[in-house]
């Protein structure tokens with residue numbers, strides 16, 4: 172079994188089933204999701220992407236082969252840029268600006284997820300860092316592909332679905348999966364166990380991120 176399949180089976184398979192049945196996700200395709208929840212999501216995702224970009228730069232710095240160094244560095248810059256452009260367009264369609272993002276600040280789930288990503292990518296091994304960022308790529312690609320089958324009657328949601336269901340995003344994710352699988356041969360038992368834990372944790376954070384948006388979760392105090 173490949174290292175990526177092993178991570179998915181132990182950490183994401185059950186979570187992924189819950190993600191595709193979550194009302195935030197089903198609401199995108201049937202168009203019933205409240206725009207207020209999607210606004211919350213895009214604002215929080217704008218905060219998230221700033222941290223994610225830094226996390227990918229850390230993964231690049233710790234990569235053990237040159238192709239992976241340049242791939243993660245490219246993703247920290249280009250792939251994030253593509254997502255930022257998407258956000259700018261979606262924020263505009265939703266009547267928001269980047270000033271609104273700054274004024275809102277990051278919510279509890281976003282803050283927890285960003286902190287986890289940053290901590291592991293800064294202090295874990297290279298393999299742990301890859302396992303931690305992998306669900307961010309993989310789950311979005313699979314959700315995008317799944318939702319693209321029906322897209323959405325709402326043009327804002329259809330634009331979001333088209334971006335993550337695109338062939339370009341698929342190619343980005345396939346390149347990260349290939350790096351993960353090559354890395355699998357070098358990872359010993361203790362480190363492997365930590366990779367499993369990180370992959371499961373960030374898969375759960377992906378579900379929590381959508382759930383927080385659906386409920387528009389705020390700091391309790």
Ligand SMILES: Cc1ncc(CN)c(N)n1
Pocket residue numbers: 216219220254306307308311377380
């Ligand atoms: C929370 C989250 N996770 C993943 C992705 C896809 N890079 C994203 N934009 N936001």
